[in-house]
């Protein structure tokens with residue numbers, strides 16, 4: 231990994247929890263920014279420019295979901311990990327729909343949070359030096375510029391969607407197991423559930439497939455995972 235210190239913005243209104251997270255992440259070597267409201271977090275985006283945001287869902291004023299939505303709009307390359315409480319399953323799924331990369335349920339082990347951030351940064355465009363282009367039909371993934379194009383138009387992807395698409399395009403025609411995908415994209419020893427993966431896949435299909443309910447590229451392999459179907463594009467009149 232690069233020697234540049236990655237920046238993590240911790241957004242949490244409950245001071246003891248925020249302190250606990252920031253102490254652990256500082257000890258792991260990250261530069262930390264802190265915000266106790268959604269408003270402050272949004273105000274800090276442009277100046278602090280975090281690579282990762284640890285975002286509590288329940289905040290006074292602007293809530294975590296709205297912060298997540300705005301982060302996706304303003305800084306699509308930033309990783310977002312949501313913090314949820316037990317029983318907030320609907321919000322958890324909604325957060326993933328809004329583009330959060332991952333979530334953790336409180337109370338959580340700080341070692342696991344650190345491990346997940348480390349895994350995310352491994353696939354951050356700022357901390358790697360891959361500079362090739364992957365292509366399939368009219369889809370083009372530019373790893374140097376960190377951009378995705380469909381039929382010459384750029385489509386914005388979240389970092390997780392980008393990593394998934396890269397994995398697919400590097401393994402065209404091969405069935406990929408759900409667990410294998412979780413390991414590659416979220417890092418080894420990932421304890422999350424495969425539902426998270428399925429939400430990201432659905433969003434990716436919505437972005438790149440002509441008809442997401444009858445996907446041409448990302449095929450479901452029942453009971454196992456997914457497979458990228460290469461070169462199916464018929465010539466159009």
Ligand code: CA
Pocket residue numbers: 242243244286287288289
């Ligand atoms: Ca809270």
